[in-house]
Amino acid sequence: MVRVRELGTGKLLAEFSDHVGWGDPATFPRDHLARFTPDGRYLVLAGSGHFAKVWDWRNAAPDPQVIGDRKSPAPTTVAFSPDGSLIAARNPDASVALWETATGHLRATIAKEPGSGGA
Numbered sequence: 001m002v003r004v005r006e007l008g009t010g011k012l013l014a015e016f017s018d019h020v021g022w023g024d025p026a027t028f029p030r031d032h033l034a035r036f037t038p039d040g041r042y043l044v045l046a047g048s049g050h051f052a053k054v055w056d057w058r059n060a061a062p063d064p065q066v067i068g069d070r071k072s073p074a075p076t077t078v079a080f081s082p083d084g085s086l087i088a089a090r091n092p093d094a095s096v097a098l099w100e101t102a103t104g105h106l107r108a109t110i111a112k113e114p115g116s117g118g119a
Contacts (some may be wrong), residue, residue, distance in 0.1 A: 043057045044087055
């Protein structure tokens with residue numbers, strides 16, 4: 001279950017299930033990365049499964065936009081572009097996948113340059 005609360009008061013602002021697409025909740029990966037778009041409209045959760053999930057949480061959209069597939073590596077970090085239209089997901093091999101926030105479409109994958117270290 002995902003709960004969004006107001007920081008100052010703890011007031012519950014939104015609540016929704018993060019088990020979308022998973023039959024058995026016991027097999028659902030626990031996400032540890034959470035980011036909001038700069039305007040606060042979207043929330044992305046990622047980190048331990050092959051997917052990132054993006055919610056338009058202010059509009060109470062119950063189902064997230066799912067980004068990635070079972071062949072995708074679990075991202076090690078995620079970030080939004082300044083306008084919130086793209087999500088950058090860093091993969092364990094140091095490549096970066098750029099996804100459209102609203103559609104989940106993969107725009108590009110940027111490979112790590114040979115000899116550039118692990119950064």
